[in-house]
Amino acid sequence: MTRIYIPEPLSGAQIIDLPASAAQHLVQVLRLRAGDAFVCFDGRGGEYPATLVEVSKRSARAELGARVQISRESPLDLRLAQCVSKGERMDFTLQKAVELGVTRITPILSARAVVKLDEDRWSKKLEHWQGVIISACQQSGRTRIPTLVAPVKLDAWLTQQDFGLGVLLDPAAHTSLATLPAPGGAVTLLIGPEGGLADDEIARAQTAGMIGVRMGPRILRTETAGLAALAALQARLGDWQ
Structure with a gap:
């Protein structure tokens, strides 16, 4: 089912004018017509x-049904601090991190x-x-x-952050994700850039x-490392168990 994000607060049993970008996507890209069904969410x-x-x-109106209380959020508060990478690499990292349940980037x-x-x-x-x-979020059901x-x-x-459980991916470290303590709150992952973090930055x-x-024993690229760690944390402590 096609899902569309509406930035304004929604309520059920009403007819709304869809934002121009949403109307264009539904009508011109997906070729939906009057009577076709989809799903709206407001991020709340x-x-x-x-x-x-x-x-x-250039426009579309939709009738909303009753609100369905559903959550697909992870029980883990996963936060990603990602050193900026070039172009599509950063886009890929953000997209997949959202699919893996990250809450803050x-x-x-x-x-x-x-x-x-x-x-x-x-x-x-x-x-x-x-x-x-x-x-x-639209694609993954969040x-x-x-x-x-x-x-x-x-x-x-x-100097500004409350990391909760702060995890720095470092190929020279001796600790593994399997031996990390269970977090009492957030888990924050710090991922270096293409050339890695400098030694003094790690310190x-x-x-x-x-x-x-x-x-593990292999060096992961910046667009791979954070996603691998997020997946491993979901498997060990989150909703992949």
Whole structure:
């Protein structure tokens, strides 16, 4: 069933004018017509069965049914601090992290960061990433939108954060995910850039309370490492058990 995110708060048993982007996607891309069914959600939990009742070239209206209380969120509060990677690699990481149940995403700027943008371009990049996250929620069935925060330099992030259980992926570490203690709250994963975190950055992260963890004997790429760790945590402690 096609799912559409509506940013405004919804309530059941009403007819709404769909946002232009949603109307275009349903009518021009998916070719839905009046009488066709889909699902709406507003990111606040639950979803609404919906039926198109009026369609034109540039707009559409839909009738919402009663709210269905459903949650597909993980019992783990998984937070991803991902050093920014180039282009589609970052998009891929964000998309799959949402599918794997992450609740908060922080783009990190580290010493070896390869992406350097001015303020205006960062704003456009954040808007693009937010669209990637919303699309992933629509596809994966999630009813809440993960929080995306503005990019921040690593040192500033280390001093500002309450990590809960902080996990730093480090190929030189001796601890494995299997030996980590069960978290009492959030789990925060810090993932380095394409060239890895510098030694002094790793040391500062550990001083800030993060635990270095090794993901097996092979070196994982930046777009693979966080996703592998998220999946392993879901299998061990989350809703993949």
